[in-house]
Amino acid sequence: MQRRDFLKKTGLGVSAAAAAFSVPRLALGQSGPIRIGLMAPLSGVVAAGGREIVEGFNLYWEQNGNSAGGRKVEVLVEDDAGNPDTALQKARRLVEQEKVNFLFGNLLANTGLAVASYVKGNGVPYFIPVIAADDLTQRDRVPNVIRVAGYTASQMPRPLADWALKQGYRRIATISQDYTFGHEQCGGFAQVFSEGGGTIVNQFWNPLNTADFSPYLGQLASAKIDAVFAMELGADANRFMQQYANFGLKGQLPLLGAQNFTDQSVIRTMGPECEDIVSSAHFAEGSDNPATRKFVEAYSKKYGKMPSLYGFSHYSGAMWIHHAIDAVKGDVESRDAFLDAVRKVVLTDSPLGRPVRLDEYGNPIYDIFIRKVVKNAEGKYWNVPIETYESVSQFWTYDPAEYLKQPPYSRTFQGIRKS
Amino acid sequence: MTATTTTGAAAASPAGGASQRSALAWGAGIAAFFAVLPVVLSSYQVSVATEVLIFALLAMSIDVLAGYAGRTSLGHGALFGASTYVVLYWTAVLGGSPWAGLAIGIVAATVLSAVFALFCTRVSGVYFLLLTLALGMIVWGVCLRWTSVTGGENGIRGVGRPEAIADPLVFYYTVLVVVMALTWVLWRFVRSPFGLTLRGVRDSESRMRSLGYNVQLHMFLAFTVSGFFAGVAGALYALFNNFVSPSTVQLSQSVEGLLMAIIGGVGTLAGSFIGAAAIITLENVVSEYTARWPMVLGLMFVLAMIFAPEGVIGAVRRLFARSKT
Numbered sequence: 001m002q003r004r005d006f007l008k009k010t011g012l013g014v015s016a017a018a019a020a021f022s023v024p025r026l027a028l029g030q031s032g033p034i035r036i037g038l039m040a041p042l043s044g045v046v047a048a049g050g051r052e053i054v055e056g057f058n059l060y061w062e063q064n065g066n067s068a069g070g071r072k073v074e075v076l077v078e079d080d081a082g083n084p085d086t087a088l089q090k091a092r093r094l095v096e097q098e099k100v101n102f103l104f105g106n107l108l109a110n111t112g113l114a115v116a117s118y119v120k121g122n123g124v125p126y127f128i129p130v131i132a133a134d135d136l137t138q139r140d141r142v143p144n145v146i147r148v149a150g151y152t153a154s155q156m157p158r159p160l161a162d163w164a165l166k167q168g169y170r171r172i173a174t175i176s177q178d179y180t181f182g183h184e185q186c187g188g189f190a191q192v193f194s195e196g197g198g199t200i201v202n203q204f205w206n207p208l209n210t211a212d213f214s215p216y217l218g219q220l221a222s223a224k225i226d227a228v229f230a231m232e233l234g235a236d237a238n239r240f241m242q243q244y245a246n247f248g249l250k251g252q253l254p255l256l257g258a259q260n261f262t263d264q265s266v267i268r269t270m271g272p273e274c275e276d277i278v279s280s281a282h283f284a285e286g287s288d289n290p291a292t293r294k295f296v297e298a299y300s301k302k303y304g305k306m307p308s309l310y311g312f313s314h315y316s317g318a319m320w321i322h323h324a325i326d327a328v329k330g331d332v333e334s335r336d337a338f339l340d341a342v343r344k345v346v347l348t349d350s351p352l353g354r355p356v357r358l359d360e361y362g363n364p365i366y367d368i369f370i371r372k373v374v375k376n377a378e379g380k381y382w383n384v385p386i387e388t389y390e391s392v393s394q395f396w397t398y399d400p401a402e403y404l405k406q407p408p409y410s411r412t413f414q415g416i417r418k419s
Numbered sequence: 420m421t422a423t424t425t426t427g428a429a430a431a432s433p434a435g436g437a438s439q440r441s442a443l444a445w446g447a448g449i450a451a452f453f454a455v456l457p458v459v460l461s462s463y464q465v466s467v468a469t470e471v472l473i474f475a476l477l478a479m480s481i482d483v484l485a486g487y488a489g490r491t492s493l494g495h496g497a498l499f500g501a502s503t504y505v506v507l508y509w510t511a512v513l514g515g516s517p518w519a520g521l522a523i524g525i526v527a528a529t530v531l532s533a534v535f536a537l538f539c540t541r542v543s544g545v546y547f548l549l550l551t552l553a554l555g556m557i558v559w560g561v562c563l564r565w566t567s568v569t570g571g572e573n574g575i576r577g578v579g580r581p582e583a584i585a586d587p588l589v590f591y592y593t594v595l596v597v598v599m600a601l602t603w604v605l606w607r608f609v610r611s612p613f614g615l616t617l618r619g620v621r622d623s624e625s626r627m628r629s630l631g632y633n634v635q636l637h638m639f640l641a642f643t644v645s646g647f648f649a650g651v652a653g654a655l656y657a658l659f660n661n662f663v664s665p666s667t668v669q670l671s672q673s674v675e676g677l678l679m680a681i682i683g684g685v686g687t688l689a690g691s692f693i694g695a696a697a698i699i700t701l702e703n704v705v706s707e708y709t710a711r712w713p714m715v716l717g718l719m720f721v722l723a724m725i726f727a728p729e730g731v732i733g734a735v736r737r738l739f740a741r742s743k744t
Binding site for chain 1: 566664
């Protein structure tokens with residue numbers, strides 16, 4: 001009985017496990033479709049943004065017949081769950097099992113950094129339109145990781161700091177989410193503002209997912225400052241603006257925001273409490289540029305809402321790659337030539353309506369708008385440009401080599417010049 | 420006390436004869452299955468199988484407490500992840516040797532689990548669950564906020580595996596050998612007089628106490644030993660994943676380990692392999708078809724709890740028992 005039992009049991013175990021493991025696989029040729037692995041957080045806390053990533057990316061390929069360089073384009077979407085370990089696992093699956101030609105996407109910096117460390121080892125091209133971690137195009141560059149249509153975190157708030165100085169603001173306090181993206185955006189602002197003669201009076205760091213901002217708001221109200229710079233995204237941004245208005249600070253104390261603070265993904269559901277907030281970004285859905293108008297209308301028509309930064313960035317990212325694929329006539333298998341073509345693209349027909357190219361470090365140079373939230377003709381709030389800073393790179397006015405000698409921004413290093 | 424333990428072991432062995440052979444059969448079957456697996460798998464699937472083995476070890480370390488000592492821990496993900504953090508910090512930030520890093524990581528997890536154990540031996544049942552959960556959350560909080568050491572949300576990127584085990588297939592077999600060897604150690608551990616005492620504590624703590632057993636000391640040792648195995652799994656995971664962030668130590672890691680043990684069947688050790696294989700494979704397969712894969716997994720857990728509350732192994736045993744009568 002023992003032996004038979006053993007055979008039965010192991011046989012059962014083996015066949016069950018084998019059935020579980022036998023995943024259907026596709027045979028692929030070099031001349032077949034170009035396969036793109038798109039990763040986005042479709043579950044978890046940032047799932048809303050993740051869906052917009054997929055929407056923007058798909059919209060572009062739909063408009064362009066799902067083909068590039070004479071080959072069909074297949075997009076394989078994977079959920080990274082906003083979790084670096086999951087992202088890594090999905091990246092491995094897309095590359096090793098689905099044999100994608102390159103990877104695209106991810107939203108949270110930690111997922112992007114995890115995938116970047118994976119592709120560093122195997123050379124698979126990886127494109128990151130919204131992974132903004134400074135060092136990926138600064139101190140820790142990986143040759144096959146390119147920030148197409150992306151940005152570094154500290155790049156965007158710098159013009160806003162300059163603008164704030166011009167408005168006569170001299171004393172500013174910052175409040176920011178306490179993680180790398182926040183440290184870097186806040187650092188960009190604080191450094192430029194303090195070097196221009198302003199004073200960063202105080203810096204508050206709130207944990208992600210802060211329900212109650214009243215302790216911070218109380219301190220801000222009594223800090224004798226000219227304005228507040230807020231770096232919040234997602235639900236935190238929403239809550240901060242609501243509570244800022246509820247505490248009666250709105251209209252009393254000017255509120256400046258980092259780019260994601262007043263992104264469509266946040267203000268879409270909001271009322272007058274978001275009005276008049278000034279922020280800076282390379283994309284403004286309220287711009288009257290014809291290219292921007294066309295994109296915003298197409299996106300709104302398709303998805304019933306205005307595009308956010310996530311959707312826009314992946315739309316433009318897809319376009320960027322499309323140009324590069326055309327340049328190499330569809331031969332994305334020759335990786336070096338393909339990556340070279342990606343670096344050389346000058347994007348002239350993007351929704352921005354102005355040419356965009358990469359700097360020597362692989363980060364795009366943009367015209368950056370100072371934007372204000374206003375109500376449009378349909379009664380919806382959107383960001384309208386009020387001033388433009390042309391050709392802003394990730395190094396602002398600094399010399400890149402000099403700049404890279406300073407440590408990366410962190411909670412403890414904000415580049416603040418003591419006056 | 421020595422006399423009692425010996426008789427306890429002797430009393431158990433006649434009945435244990437059949438189960439011993441059956442357990443050896445399970446062990447041999449699992450080892451043989453995983454040994455031939457790479458023949459039919461693609462390179463990516465081999466990496467999934469590697470992950471299955473690593474998580475099976477984590478699930479077994481939880482099973483030692485959950486199945487044999489009747490203490491359900493929600494802190495083992497933190498012990499596991501602490502080891503991963505230490506290994507990667509040692510190799511990537513301090514530039515130390517990976518072999519020394521493995522040893523240090525495992526020692527760190529064991530020491531941490533001894534600290535956990537100091538608190539946890541005093542309680543049982545739902546209080547044990549909550550206490551381990553809280554201790555695990557502290558580890559997670561430290562990893563998240565101590566940015567200068569842990570890299571905060573960004574985590575720590577590793578420098579790759581040592582040359583000798585860099586090849587995925589070689590690494591797979593290395594993990595297999597380590598995990599099977601430790602499975603054998605664990606199996607001996609739970610069947611030792613010490614392990615029998617743990618079962619005694621599970622069944623009736625007050626009786627064991629009145630028989631003169633030092634229950635607290637037993638629980639302390641059991642927890643620490645279990646933490647050691649979680650630490651080994653974490654160290655292997657550092658080599659496998661080459662990256663660590665707070666999500667490796669977070670609560671869901673502990674929950675996943677526990678679910679693996681439960682799905683396979685608590686108190687069986689071998690069930691951990693089945694649980695780990697089932698959950699990790701499902702995660703990979705289902706997510707190919709739908710973005711709602713967490714929902715499918717959830718549904719599977721619910722169904723498993725209704726139809727196979729004693730886990731896969733328990734259900735299979737029941738099936739065989741029924742077919743024999």
